[in-house]
Amino acid sequence: MGRRLAIIGAVVLAFVLGGAALVQLAGSGATAFRLEGQVLHLSGPVNGAAADRLQRLMEENPQITVIALGDMPGADDVVWAAQMGGLIRAAGLHTQIQGAVVNDAILLFLGGAERRQAGGTLVLQSDAMQRRMGVGVDGSIAADADRQRLVTTMLGDVQFADFMRQIRATREEYQLTDADMARFGLLTAN
Template sequence: MRKRLLFWALGLVVAVGGTAALLVLAMAGATTFRVEDGTRLHVEGKITGASTERVTNLLEQHPGLTEVVLGDIIGTDDANWLLAIGYHFRNAGLTTRAVGTLDNDAILLWLAGVERRIDGGTLRVTDAESARELGLPFDRTPVAAAERRRFSTAILGDEGVALAIEALRAEGGLHLLEPDSALIRPLLAAD
């Protein structure tokens, strides 16, 4: 009887501990969203498939949103998830402001704004190998490359920014896109 009770107690501890560990792992890479004053949507973390639905719901629940504040966003494993969010931001007429580090495809979220600002944020582009070394997700499929160009054309009228980012990836390593650079400065809102 005592062994049986000990066995059940041990099983319960393993089940509860395992469930808690799975929840921690699931939440560790999730995107976080926070609405401030009903006008600003703060976004941070890795973009996942669930992020798109969450953005759709937040835009419906908060029709007064005017700005997206982009914190540290490490990108995504699937560029289509991130691009869908970018289209939502653009269609809602939102301004985007980079306050954290935006890695790779996360730069496209910033690009989606009808007006764009960089307020202490950093835009970083890496090749696939550097992304792997830094532990960043990266969608390197040919379909993702075509979708990035299509997104750039839909948002800006041409694929120039997407092509410039592709060229930096082809050079290899890590590249910072400075606010005063020829690529970024024309994209910023006039101060």
């Protein structure tokens, strides 16, 4: 009887520890939000729940004026990133780059009514590199059209979307330079 209870206890303990590990693993890939006065800090990969959470936080905190982007390794789906960029622009919020903002996460930055670089970088990585890093990549024709549509809406033309596609197809990783930022009109303030 004692042995049976020990086995049952071990099985229960394994389930509890396994469940806790799964919860931690699921949370590790989520977009993190931190409100600090008028600044909403975002970091982590952009996922499906992030767009809804951003909208809710903006509604609940009308004092937000700036979206500060920390390290954002990309987005699982371009639609979520484009939706978040659209929300940011519709609210007239400003964006700033504080970390490495990669691939489709750049679409959030473009949503800013004013866009600043605050010590961070914009980075383009190949789809293969994104996959190796565990970031989902939507390389479909529809996703490319969504990128082009958002970039055209935010910047007035499609040139930056074409540049993104070209760099992602020909280089493993590329950090946008000051000249790139000026060429495409990515920054509106220093």
